[in-house]
Structure formats: C-alpha cells, structure tokens
Amino acid sequence: MYNFTNLIKLSVGTESVDGLAEWQKIPQVQTPDGLPRHVTRMWPKREKEILAGGSIYWVIKGVIQARQRIVRLDEVTGQDGIRRCAIVLDPELFRTAPAPRRPFQGWRYLKPEDSPPDMSAQRSSDDTLPSELSAALAEIGVL
Template identity: 65%
Template sequence: MANMLHLQKLSVGTESVEDLAAWQATRRAQTPDGLPRHVTRMWPKKAELLLSGGSIYWVIRGVILCRQPILRLDPYEGADGIARCAIVLDPGLTRVAATPRRAFQGWRYLDPADAPRDLAPGRAEEDTLPPKLAAELAEIGLL
C-alpha cells in the first residue's frame, strides 16, 4: 500500500515476544479501554500514513520478531505534566521473519517495502529461536 507507513521500535528490556505480550497485559501498559499502548515523547508527523494500516515492528534484542497494527494515536499527559503520544495497538502480536536491526533511539519510520513478512500461521506457533541466533541466521539469509 503506497499511502501507508509503519514504525519500528526497540522493545527495551524484553527478552522475547512472550515477554512483550506479558508486559502489554499489565494495566500500566494499557489504555483505559484495555488496549496495549506505547507512550512516546514525540507525536508522529506522518500520523495519517500510520493510521492507514500501519504497524509497529518490535525489535527484540537486535531482531525484528513481531508486529502490531496501530489502531489510533491518543494524547497522553505524563505525571510530569508533559504532553506525549500514546500509540494504541491491536492486542495481537503477529510474528514476522526475523530481521536484524542495529540499536537506535526512539522509533523510526519503516517503509512497507522494507517490512519483514509475516510468518505463515503454522510457523508462528513454533518455538522461537534465541534472538542472537535468529539475527545471525537472518544475516546469512537462512531465515
């Protein structure tokens, strides 16, 4: 889709897709209506493109391993009184082909042409490889 854009974001402190899911199940990581959210300092300038079918692609230990569709962007005020953006997400995590990524701060836009493909439904339930091994295999083209 030409009029769409994704985000990529490091999932800091997360060891696996299951860890990310567990964090998002906590009330602290949810909106008042129970959906997972990621609060960020900056409001995306290309919000309209993100809301046209975009997802967050989560980087876990240096590897993109899953994605979540972006449902909406909510204003959020932190305890410090600073206005922020809450990126509200679909609760389902879709596993994607392991794709190595170098560390970066904040989030980055991701062109749909560069986004990792979703894993086939049967593969999504397989045990995941350790992120370091997945990154090494992806780098040599085996994943």
C-alpha cells in the same frame, strides 16, 4: 504503491515476543479500554499515513521479530505536565520473518516495502529459536 507507513521501535528489556505480550498485559501499559499502548515523547508527523493501516514493528534482541497494528494515537499528559503520544495497539502480535536491526533511539518510520513479511500461521506456531541464534541466522540470510 502503499498509502500507509509503519513504525519501528526497540522493545528494550524484552527477551522474546512472548515477553512483549506479557509486558503489554500489565494495566499500567494499557489504555482505559484495555488496549496495549506505548507512550512516546514525539508525536508522529505522518499520523494520517500511520493510521491508514500501519503497524509497529518490534525489534527484540537486535532482530525485528513481531508487529502489531496501530489502532490510534492518543494524547496523554505525564505527571510532569508534558504532552506525549500514546501509540495504541491491537493486542494481537504477528510474528515476522526475522530481520536484523542496529540499535537506535526512539521510533522510526518504516516503509511497507522495507518491512519483513509475517510468518505463515504454520511457522509462527513453531517452537521459537533462542534470540541470539535467530539473530545470527537472520544476519547471514538463513531465516
């Protein structure tokens, strides 16, 4: 039994895990203390479970390909005066076993038992396959 939960989110416009890492280095997507963040409209109701060890799993080109530990949730107010949630992340990206996912909007909760495992250190340093090939192989259960 797990005492935490994860989030899953589409990384829209991202072509690869490396592209996600580069995007997160842009100062506009970082907190004042230099950590990457993702700002979202909805505040998670299961905040305590997320902060008890949860990660955000990134869907890139239709496949879960990476995860990041969630450090904290910060309240931010947009220029429109609306309160939002900044999901603050550890900068380290862990590549995961590819797992296909259909498109969805926003973020969703992802049970730990439904989360793909991290790739071994040896595998994560392998050359990455093109996203389309990785998705096709994951779909038929080869990866």
